[in-house]
Amino acid sequence: MVSPEVIPIKLSDDEENAITVFRAHQPTHLPVLVILPALGVKGSYYRNVAQHFAAHHYHVVTLDHRGHGKSSVRPSHSTDFGYRVQLEIEYAEIFKTIRCLFSDSKIVVVGHSLGGQMGSMFISRYPDLADALILNASCSTYHRGWGPIAGKGLYVFATFSACLAKVLGYYPGHKIGFGNVEAAGIMRDWKNTAISGRFTAHGSTFHYEQAMATSRHPVLGITYEGDHSAPPLALQFLTSKFKAAQIKLIHLQAPKHAAKKFNHYSWAREPHLSFTTIDSWIKKQPTLTYAKID
Numbered sequence: 679m680v681s682p683e684v685i686p687i688k689l690s691d692d693e694e695n696a697i698t699v700f701r702a703h704q705p706t707h708l709p710v711l712v713i714l715p716a717l718g719v720k721g722s723y724y725r726n727v728a729q730h731f732a733a734h735h736y737h738v739v740t741l742d743h744r745g746h747g748k749s750s751v752r753p754s755h756s757t758d759f760g761y762r763v764q765l766e767i768e769y770a771e772i773f774k775t776i777r778c779l780f781s782d783s784k785i786v787v788v789g790h791s792l793g794g795q796m797g798s799m800f801i802s803r804y805p806d807l808a809d810a811l812i813l814n815a816s817c818s819t820y821h822r823g824w825g826p827i828a829g830k831g832l833y834v835f836a837t838f839s840a841c842l843a844k845v846l847g848y849y850p851g852h853k854i855g856f857g858n859v860e861a862a863g864i865m866r867d868w869k870n871t872a873i874s875g876r877f878t879a880h881g882s883t884f885h886y887e888q889a890m891a892t893s894r895h896p897v898l899g900i901t902y903e904g905d906h907s908a909p910p911l912a913l914q915f916l917t918s919k920f921k922a923a924q925i926k927l928i929h930l931q932a933p934k935h936a937a938k939k940f941n942h943y944s945w946a947r948e949p950h951l952s953f954t955t956i957d958s959w960i961k962k963q964p965t966l967t968y969a970k971i972d
Contacts, residue, residue, distance in 0.1 A: 682728070684748075685779075689771050691763075694750040697772060698740045699779070700728040706735040709784035709809065709966050712776060713740050714769075714793030716815075716942075717868075718851050718858030720747040723946060724790075730949035734957065737783065739776055743793075744768045745861055753861040755847025760863025761796065761879035769800050773807040784809040784966045788956075790946065791816050791908060792868070798916060799877050802889035810966055812956060813899040813916065815942055817908040819868065820875035823915035828906075836872035840865045875915070890919040896966075897923050898959045900952055902940035903931040928955055 683699045698721060702708070711731055713724045721740035728738035744764050745753045753759075776785060785808045789797030794816025801808045819836065821829040835856075843849035843862035851857030867880055877886045899917050901910045910929055917925050930951065932939050945952045960966050 682725075685775070687772055687775055689767055691767055693744070694748075695742060695744070695768065695772065696748040697775065698722070698728075700732040700738040700740070702732050702735045702737050704735060706737070707783070708736050709786045709960060710737040710739060710776065710780045711786050711788050711812075712773070712808070713738065714787060714789040714797045715741075715743055715746075716791035716793055717856075717864075718746065718860060719790070722747065727946055727949040730953060734953065737780060741772055745864075746858065753848045753859050753864075757861070758847070758863050759861050760881065761799070761867040762882040764864070765796060765800050765803060765879055766882060766884075769796070770804055770807070773800075773804065777807060786810045786812060786960065786966065788812045788814055789816050790814050791942065795819070795871070795877070795916070798890060798919070799879070799886045801895055802886060802893045803884055805893065805895065808895070810895050810960075810963060811897045812959075813897065813913060814945055814952060814956075815900065815902060815905055815908045816916070817901070817912035818875065818916035819872040820912070820915055821872055822875065823912040824909065825911065828909075832872055836869040840869035877919070887919065891921045893920055894922050894924075896963050897925045898956070899925065899927045900945070900955060901927075901929045902942075902944060902951075903929065904939035905942045905944070907942040926959060930955065 684696050686696045688694055715721055721742045724740050728740055731738050742748050744751050787797040787801055787808045794813040797811055801811050821833040824832050843865040848862055849860040849865045851860050871877055897920050899913045901908055901913050
């Protein structure tokens, strides 16, 4: 097993972060998978996924959102940021580094939960920095896409969490049980999508909704039976924004006699659950070149 490589990245706003690269165990022309974490989750949580895919001829890159893990930033009442900084500074500069590292490879964004939402915005904003999108246990947070009962609860919680973050100057997710310590701006932008259904980044002049509508990168969406945090209907609302893209949606069901049912994090703990689905889809995409490996 090849040890992962941690590569520090100095950002243009003088902050720092790092990526962790898990190289394929053998030479490969399969695309590089870049995993974008869920809200409040460190990139290191996806180590099992990265190792599993690396053992099957994929290079994998994990990273931390600003404010977590290897990021030099920590949200507080005096340190705030939102989607604009995460997308247009953090992601943009990290993915440029990844492009340089793997200049001959295609890049596939694998977004989990919030990572899928932000990955959808990113690949539309920067189409030259990635080539495909996989939404793995991810969906839109728009309350009308969750049904009448869950939708009302989501509306109330999104409003409450953003208001709490505004009052405190940060969001104490570690005390509430949803997310971790998050920037108030992140929760504001998250709330705006939950209320309006539109993907926007406060302070940005870029029209993300329009870019998503014209994006042609292929999209795979995977939902799991028992995952109440990313239901199929809410995923469909998200993927419906990609009006020009080829979209494939797959709902995985737990084996009938399985001891445990799927949840929002099953695929990260047990990567074999989604490996065949992802591997098969990638190899069928004409825009994602790969080498046949025996």
